[in-house]
Amino acid sequence: MYIHQYSCISPQQTFDNIDLVSLHESVDNKLTAREPVYKDIPRNILRRMGKAVRMGIGAAMPVFLKQPVLNGIIIGTANGGMEDCIKFLNQVIDYDEGLLTPGNFVQSTPNAIAAQMGLMHKNKGYNITHVHRGLAFENALLDALMITRENAGGFFLLGGVEEISTYNFNIDLLDGCFKQETISNKALYSANTPGTIAGEGAAMFLVSGSPRDAVAVMKGVQTLHSTNEPEIKSIVQQFIENHLPPGERVDLLITGENGDSRILKYYHSVESLFDTHTTIARFKHLCGDYATASSIALWLACSRLPLPPHMIKRRGRQTNCRNIAIYNNFRGSQHSVMLVGLL
Amino acid sequence: MGIEAKKFDLKILLMEKEQLKQQLKQQIVQFLNLTDVQPENIKDDEPLFGEGLGLDSIDSIELIVLLSREYGITIEDPKEGRKILVDINTMANYILAHQTQ
Numbered sequence: 001m002y003i004h005q006y007s008c009i010s011p012q013q014t015f016d017n018i019d020l021v022s023l024h025e026s027v028d029n030k031l032t033a034r035e036p037v038y039k040d041i042p043r044n045i046l047r048r049m050g051k052a053v054r055m056g057i058g059a060a061m062p063v064f065l066k067q068p069v070l071n072g073i074i075i076g077t078a079n080g081g082m083e084d085c086i087k088f089l090n091q092v093i094d095y096d097e098g099l100l101t102p103g104n105f106v107q108s109t110p111n112a113i114a115a116q117m118g119l120m121h122k123n124k125g126y127n128i129t130h131v132h133r134g135l136a137f138e139n140a141l142l143d144a145l146m147i148t149r150e151n152a153g154g155f156f157l158l159g160g161v162e163e164i165s166t167y168n169f170n171i172d173l174l175d176g177c178f179k180q181e182t183i184s185n186k187a188l189y190s191a192n193t194p195g196t197i198a199g200e201g202a203a204m205f206l207v208s209g210s211p212r213d214a215v216a217v218m219k220g221v222q223t224l225h226s227t228n229e230p231e232i233k234s235i236v237q238q239f240i241e242n243h244l245p246p247g248e249r250v251d252l253l254i255t256g257e258n259g260d261s262r263i264l265k266y267y268h269s270v271e272s273l274f275d276t277h278t279t280i281a282r283f284k285h286l287c288g289d290y291a292t293a294s295s296i297a298l299w300l301a302c303s304r305l306p307l308p309p310h311m312i313k314r315r316g317r318q319t320n321c322r323n324i325a326i327y328n329n330f331r332g333s334q335h336s337v338m339l340v341g342l343l
Numbered sequence: 344m345g346i347e348a349k350k351f352d353l354k355i356l357l358m359e360k361e362q363l364k365q366q367l368k369q370q371i372v373q374f375l376n377l378t379d380v381q382p383e384n385i386k387d388d389e390p391l392f393g394e395g396l397g398l399d400s401i402d403s404i405e406l407i408v409l410l411s412r413e414y415g416i417t418i419e420d421p422k423e424g425r426k427i428l429v430d431i432n433t434m435a436n437y438i439l440a441h442q443t444q
Binding site: 043044047048095098099100101102103 | 374375376377378379397399401404405407408411412
C-alpha cells in the first residue's frame, strides 16, 4: 500500500506552519490539540461538530482537496466523540428521559467521523470505522492494506482520531493510566513513575495500491495482544525480518514510549533488536498517549521532517533514512509494529 | 382598576417581554452553539431560518426542545411551529401567551 498525502492535527504545530522544534507544553497532564480555523468547513456544519469529528474532518480536508474522487473512507478511533456522548447521556438523566436534542447523539458515535466525512465529500463508497481500543488505527490500516490490494487503482482515506473527554480522562485516571503527579511533557521520559499523560489528535492519509506520486510505502503492520516480553520481542523481530527487503536495515525506529514505568520494559526489549545503525526516536511527548496515537507516528514517518533533539533517544550511524519501523504499545497489552519505506 | 394601574401593568409586561427577548437570544446562541453570533446582535424581527440567522431543520428541533425545557411549552403540530419559530418577536409572544413554568 502506498501513501500519497498526509495531514495531522495534534497538540503541536503539525497542521500548518509545521514546527516540531518548539514544544507546546501539557497542562494538568493533558496535551490538547492545537486546532486550526477550519476555514473549509461550512460554519453551520462546524458548530454542531464535537472535537473528534472536527479534528478528523479538519485533518481530512487537505486530502479531500488533493483527491476529489475517493473510493472509500477508513477510520480508526477507540472512543469517537465521547464528550458529546456524555452530554447526551447526561441529558437523558437531567430531563428524565424526556425530549432530547439529536445533535449530541448524532455527533457522538465513533462512526460519526467517517460518516460526516462521507457526507461532506459526497462519498458513497466504502465507509468504515474500526474501534479496537489501542489497535483501532492498526486495524484500519490492515483494512486499508487489504482493500488497496483488491482495488489497485482506487484511492482511500485512512485515518486515526481521538479526543480527550473529561469522562474518559477521569475514569482512566482512577484506573491508573495517567500519572498521579502533575508533570510536563518535557519531562515525560524522566518521570519514572506509573502512568502517562493524556493526548488527542487526528492524522489522515491518502492511500492506494499504486506507487505513482507516492511518498511512502507501507510494507506491513502486525498487531499482538500479549504481556509476555520475550514473545513480543520475538514477534517484532520476525516481523522486521519478513518485511525488510534483503540487504536493507531499519534506519529509524519510532517508539510510543510514554513515560509509564510499568511498560518501559517492552520498549527496552524492542529497542534491543536494533544496533547502533538505527536511530531511536520517541513521539508521545508531542501528542500525549491515546488509543490511536500510532497514527501520529506514521505521519511523522511520512513527513520526513528533521527530528528535533527532544525526539531523539539514541542517534544512530545511519545517514540515509529509508526504512522506518514504528513500535507502539497501548497500556501494556496491545502492541503493534509497522514498517514504512520512504520513496 | 384605574388608568394609572393599567399603565403600570403594561410597563411591567413590556419590561418582561424585553427581558424575555434578551434571554431567548442568549439561549438560542447557547443551545445552537452559534459561536460567531453575539446575542445582542440578533434583531427582534430578524428571520431565524433561511436569510437572517440561517438556521436549518435540525435547529428547529433544537428550538422546540428549548421551548419545552426552558418554558414548559410543547409544540406538537409542525404547522404551529412554523408560525412560532419565525423570529424573536413571535417566539416571545407565544411564550408569554402559553408559558407554564
